[in-house]
Amino acid sequence: MKVTPLIVQDEFIGLKVRVTDSTNRDLIGISGTVINETRNTLTVLNGSKRRIVVKDHATFHFTLPDTTIVEVEGHILQGRPEERLKKRIRRLW
DSSP, rough: OOOOOOHHHSSSSTTTEEEESSTTTTTTEEEEEEEEEEESEEEEEEEEEEEEEEEGGGGEEEEOTTSEEEEEGGGOOSSHHHHHOOOOOOOOO
C-alpha cells in the first residue's frame, strides 16, 4: 500500500473505511462508509449505526473507488477537509 500526499488531500466522505488500530480498543474493527468528516473526527455508518472515531488516535484502511486499499494514520488527517488541501505534507515514507 503506497500512500502519497495526494491521497491524504482527497475527499473521504463516501469511501469505505475500516479502523485497524486505535487507543480505544472498542473502535478497532469498525467498518462502513464515511458519512461525515470534521476537524477531529470521522463519522462512520455501519449498518444502521453511526460511530464517531477520533482521527488522532486511530489508523484507517480506506478503500478507494478503484478498489485500492490505503492505510492512513489518523494524525495525518487532522484538520478540516478544506484546510488539508492547502496543507503541505512532509513525506514520511
